[in-house]
Amino acid sequence: MSRATELIVDIETLTDGFLLRPHGDVDMARSPAFRAKLTEALKNVPARLVVDLALVPYMDSCGLATLIEALQITRAQKIKLIVCNLSARVRSVFELSRLTTVLTVVDNHEQALLA
Amino acid sequence: MSRATELIVDIETLTDGFLLRPHGDVDMARSPAFRAKLTEALKNVPARLVVDLALVPYMDSCGLATLIEALQITRAQKIKLIVCNLSARVRSVFELSRLTTVLTVVDNHEQALLA
Amino acid sequence: MKSDLPAPHLETCILSRPELLAPVRAMLEELAGRIGFDETACGHLALAIDEALTNIIRHGYNNNPDQNIWISAWELSDPTGLRIQIDDLAPQVEVSQLKGRDLDDIRPGGLGVHLIHSLMDLVQFSKRPGGGMRLIVEKYQPAKITSPL
Amino acid sequence: MKSDLPAPHLETCILSRPELLAPVRAMLEELAGRIGFDETACGHLALAIDEALTNIIRHGYNNNPDQNIWISAWELSDPTGLRIQIDDLAPQVEVSQLKGRDLDDIRPGGLGVHLIHSLMDLVQFSKRPGGGMRLIVEKYQPAKITSPL
Numbered sequence: 001m002s003r004a005t006e007l008i009v010d011i012e013t014l015t016d017g018f019l020l021r022p023h024g025d026v027d028m029a030r031s032p033a034f035r036a037k038l039t040e041a042l043k044n045v046p047a048r049l050v051v052d053l054a055l056v057p058y059m060d061s062c063g064l065a066t067l068i069e070a071l072q073i074t075r076a077q078k079i080k081l082i083v084c085n086l087s088a089r090v091r092s093v094f095e096l097s098r099l100t101t102v103l104t105v106v107d108n109h110e111q112a113l114l115a
Numbered sequence: 116m117s118r119a120t121e122l123i124v125d126i127e128t129l130t131d132g133f134l135l136r137p138h139g140d141v142d143m144a145r146s147p148a149f150r151a152k153l154t155e156a157l158k159n160v161p162a163r164l165v166v167d168l169a170l171v172p173y174m175d176s177c178g179l180a181t182l183i184e185a186l187q188i189t190r191a192q193k194i195k196l197i198v199c200n201l202s203a204r205v206r207s208v209f210e211l212s213r214l215t216t217v218l219t220v221v222d223n224h225e226q227a228l229l230a
Numbered sequence: 231m232k233s234d235l236p237a238p239h240l241e242t243c244i245l246s247r248p249e250l251l252a253p254v255r256a257m258l259e260e261l262a263g264r265i266g267f268d269e270t271a272c273g274h275l276a277l278a279i280d281e282a283l284t285n286i287i288r289h290g291y292n293n294n295p296d297q298n299i300w301i302s303a304w305e306l307s308d309p310t311g312l313r314i315q316i317d318d319l320a321p322q323v324e325v326s327q328l329k330g331r332d333l334d335d336i337r338p339g340g341l342g343v344h345l346i347h348s349l350m351d352l353v354q355f356s357k358r359p360g361g362g363m364r365l366i367v368e369k370y371q372p373a374k375i376t377s378p379l
Numbered sequence: 380m381k382s383d384l385p386a387p388h389l390e391t392c393i394l395s396r397p398e399l400l401a402p403v404r405a406m407l408e409e410l411a412g413r414i415g416f417d418e419t420a421c422g423h424l425a426l427a428i429d430e431a432l433t434n435i436i437r438h439g440y441n442n443n444p445d446q447n448i449w450i451s452a453w454e455l456s457d458p459t460g461l462r463i464q465i466d467d468l469a470p471q472v473e474v475s476q477l478k479g480r481d482l483d484d485i486r487p488g489g490l491g492v493h494l495i496h497s498l499m500d501l502v503q504f505s506k507r508p509g510g511g512m513r514l515i516v517e518k519y520q521p522a523k524i525t526s527p528l
């Protein structure tokens with residue numbers, strides 16, 4: 001089931017880093033692909049990594065675990081990790097998991113570039 | 116399962132009849148409710164009955180059968196029956212069933228009032 | 231409800247109630263989408279299965295809401311696609327009776343079997359050896375056009 | 380996978396593969412929506428089930444893709460809601476081991492069991508008498524507030 005585990009991720013180059021925009025649900029099937037894209041972007045040690053979740057209607061604890069892993073890497077390397085554009089559904093998973101207290105979560109793209 | 120068989124239908128009064136706008140899938144579970152709303156509107160013998168499918172993402176042969184029944188009543192009573200705002204999906208069911216040849220199907224609301 | 235194939239990727243048993251058809255459609259559409267079918271093909275698959283289930287509830291089980299229907303799905307490779315098998319324990323009918331009206335004779339009903347045939351790439355009705363009817367349908371993904379060079 | 384309850388409205392058996400979780404979520408969300416749960420509640424239900432299935436695949440079956448998981452659903456009345464039972468045939472573990480990390484100790488993993496508990500109104504893990512584990516969860520619709528007068 002190729003498409004089931006693939007994850008399309010748009011990548012934009014920012015003046016000080018990258019913006020990643022995954023498309024679709026990030027669940028157990030797709031979080032390995034999500035991790036691979038994050039790892040790839042982090043290899044370049046950017047100053048800023050923005051994860052734009054505008055096109056992610058659903059994320060489960062596998063997606064959250066992947067973001068927490070990325071957070072640990074970015075903290076060690078002094079990279080700014082910013083997550084933006086959470087749908088109400090995804091935001092509620094972040095809040096239930098208390099991730100909003102450790103991850104920089106902002107409303108939109110513009111705020112993500114300034115944060 | 117009340118909500119499963121219920122069908123919300125907006126009803127607007129036109130100068131020469133009614134416009135019905137059902138909300139949601141019209142399938143085996145919901146076509147009896149659809150039939151009831153059509154029958155109710157036809158009781159008043161309007162000159163025109165517009166069925167606006169803008170909010171119907173899915174319709175199966177039960178929904179089509181209900182429309183064909185309505186067509187038979189409206190033909191007998193010289194009522195204009197017009198269906199509008201079909202999504203690509205619903206349009207393809209109409210075409211496969213050759214209903215576009217007997218039912219007056221128009222693109223939008225405005226055309227439905229003039230047809 | 232065993233068949234000769236390997237275990238299906240997914241097998242669902244529902245009670246014969248119209249309100250359970252939408253959940254089954256949603257599941258199969260999502261499955262088809264994840265396998266790579268485009269939106270139109272997903273919709274067509276869901277409609278064909280919905281028509282088959284509607285017929286079983288209405289004609290096979292005479293609207294009795296407490297009977298069982300089994301839906302099994304296999305992913306196919308070469309060609310990539312989906313095989314879906316629908317089993318019931320309704321009174322058996324001759325396969326030749328499973329046909330719709332003339333499409334030009336417009337009247338309510340008589341469209342379901344036509345839709346199933348026009349939406350799917352393979353349609354096979356049969357009497358189950360153990361009683362009841364079986365429908366097997368398959369839908370394939372359009373082959374990727376590869377240059378002969 | 381029999382239980383003491385009447386026949387479930389819907390019962391699905393899937394192979395233990397991550398790509399089959401989305402179709403199951405879609406089915407249960409649609410079922411919950413048709414019963415009258417609002418969008419948020421439908422999403423919460425789907426997430427809780429997804430977390431349970433993820434754990435079975437990862438911890439119960441150690442990512443072996445050819446095992447079975449059974450998901451059964453019953454509509455509840457009084458209070459209106461859904462009961463979902465998930466059965467596996469994985470090695471049995473002590474129910475006391477099924478718990479997540481301290482929520483304030485932020486690290487990857489350890490969130491699934493917390494999410495299941497916070498999203499559902501009843502959560503009951505048990506060892507199945509015939510082998511494997513069983514999870515029963517229930518979610519109710521908020522009662523309509525009726526005036527005492």
Ligand SMILES: Nc1ncnc2c1ncn2[C@@H]1O[C@H](COP(=O)(O)OP(=O)(O)O)[C@@H](O)[C@H]1O
Pocket residue numbers: 285286289290320323327328329330331338339340341342343344363
């Ligand atoms: N599952 C079934 N069991 C028994 N008879 C069936 C079944 N499916 C279809 N049929 C028969 O085939 C006919 C055509 O079915 P269909 O094209 O779906 O139209 P309709 O259901 O509106 O009559 C039905 O009227 C019925 O006699």
Ligand SMILES: Nc1ncnc2c1ncn2[C@@H]1O[C@H](COP(=O)(O)OP(=O)(O)O)[C@@H](O)[C@H]1O
Pocket residue numbers: 434435438439469472476477478479480487488489490491492493512
């Ligand atoms: N279905 C299961 N079978 C066996 N062990 C389980 C199962 N579900 C959960 N567990 C145990 O409970 C722990 C906590 O699960 P969870 O909160 O989902 O976090 P995670 O899966 O990320 O470790 C797991 O690490 C595992 O030891």
